[in-house]
Amino acid sequence: MDERLKQITEEYVSDFSQKRDLDFVVKPSIPIIWFGDIEGYLNSSKKVITVGLNPSLKEFSESRFHIGSEDFSVEKLYCVLNDYFKVNPYRNYFNCFSKILETQIATYNFTYGKKNTAIHIDMYSSIATNPTWGKLNKFKKNSINQFGLFIKLLELLSPDVVLISLEWQQVLESFQLKQNCLILKKHSPHGPELEIYQQDKKLIVYVRNRTGKPFSVKNEIMDDVKDFFKINKVEQ
Numbered sequence: 001m002d003e004r005l006k007q008i009t010e011e012y013v014s015d016f017s018q019k020r021d022l023d024f025v026v027k028p029s030i031p032i033i034w035f036g037d038i039e040g041y042l043n044s045s046k047k048v049i050t051v052g053l054n055p056s057l058k059e060f061s062e063s064r065f066h067i068g069s070e071d072f073s074v075e076k077l078y079c080v081l082n083d084y085f086k087v088n089p090y091r092n093y094f095n096c097f098s099k100i101l102e103t104q105i106a107t108y109n110f111t112y113g114k115k116n117t118a119i120h121i122d123m124y125s126s127i128a129t130n131p132t133w134g135k136l137n138k139f140k141k142n143s144i145n146q147f148g149l150f151i152k153l154l155e156l157l158s159p160d161v162v163l164i165s166l167e168w169q170q171v172l173e174s175f176q177l178k179q180n181c182l183i184l185k186k187h188s189p190h191g192p193e194l195e196i197y198q199q200d201k202k203l204i205v206y207v208r209n210r211t212g213k214p215f216s217v218k219n220e221i222m223d224d225v226k227d228f229f230k231i232n233k234v235e236q
Contacts, residue, residue, distance in 0.1 A: 001078055002042070004156050009033055009074050012126050012149055019144050024129050024136065026057045030065055030077065031126040033153070035084045035094075036108050040117030041157070046234070048106045048118040049157060050097045050214070051164040053133045054125040054144075056090060064088045085109045094120070096214045097163060100207075100225055105161060105234060121157070123150050123166070123174055147174070161234060162204045165214035168192050171206050175199065186224055193221050196228060203234065 001009075016031035032055040041047060059065075064087060067080045085094075085108040094108060097120070101107055106116035127144045129136060164171055168191060171177065177197050186194040194217070197204045205225060210216045228234070 001075070002156075005038070006074060006078075008149065008153050008156060009078065011152075012146065013074060013077065015146060015149070016127060019127060022140075022143065024131065024140055025144070026060050026128040026130050028068075029055075029060050029128045030067060030072065030080075032059065032081065032122070032128070033077075033126045034081055034119050034121045035089070036119035037082050037085070037117050038078075038119055039082065041119045044106065044116040046105060046116045046161065047157065047159045048101065048116060048161045048163065049154075049159045050101070050118060050120045051162060051166070052093075052120065052122045052214070053166060054122045055128040056093065057128050057130045057132065058090055058093075059128055062088060064090070093213065096165075096216060100163065100215055100222060105229065119157075121150065121153060123147065123170075159202055162202060163207075163215075164204065165207045165209045165216075168195075168206065168208070171204075175204055177204065184224075184228055186221060193217055194224055196225075 012031050012033045019025060020027070020029070064084070065080050067076050089108070098108065101118050106118040108118050108120070124133065124141070125144045125146045127146070129144070133141065175197075177199065181197045181199050182195060183198050184194065184196040185192065191208070192206065193208045195206045197206075207215050207221060207225065208217055215222065
């Protein structure tokens with residue numbers, strides 16, 4: 001394991017250990033720092049991540065993680081997180097991202113002809129909650145907020161492409177996006193449907209979340225994203 005990744009993982013685990021007894025933290029659970037084959041990701045020619053808020057409580061309603069929630073090592077956690085998409089992923093959520101990933105860029109699991117491995121990370125916390133993040137009050141959100149660790153992890157991962165489908169203002173503020181970095185936009189009377197930013201060396205692709213699932217927009221918007229990738233050679 002990369003020494004810097006090990007250090008960040010230890011920080012996440014330490015923070016989780018202090019907070020897992022809170023009444024709104026899913027039990028049993030583990031900190032989900034990333035989803036997917038991080039070694040495959042780090043060895044990819046095009047590094048792609050997808051971003052959510054925090055893990056769903058549904059991650060623990062089925063047998064997805066073969067690891068104890070009370071006593072586990074960083075090494076065991078590393079293995080189960082890497083194997084996430086090989087075991088029993090929450091397909092109802094991740095299939096939404098896969099639609100755009102597999103057309104041009106990467107896959108969560110190695111697929112013949114796709115040499116780039118994508119991973120998923122969560123922006124605000126690695127801790128699953130019940131109720132879900134959007135229903136937590138400000139105090140509870142702050143009590144498990146790990147945004148500082150997310151920034152450290154993001155810097156380590158150094159992605160080329162970030163796919164994100166959260167609330168628009170959250171995205172702008174969290175990534176400190178500036179309008180002079182905006183290179184493509186599609187808006188409707190309801191607000192931004194698609195915005196793509198060039199920030200330093202990475203592309204940040206925002207697509208509106210319409211139905212509670214990522215990238216749940218009209219086909220025309222998805223086609224705009226695919227066309228952008230093709231024209232700008234954002235592909236494997």
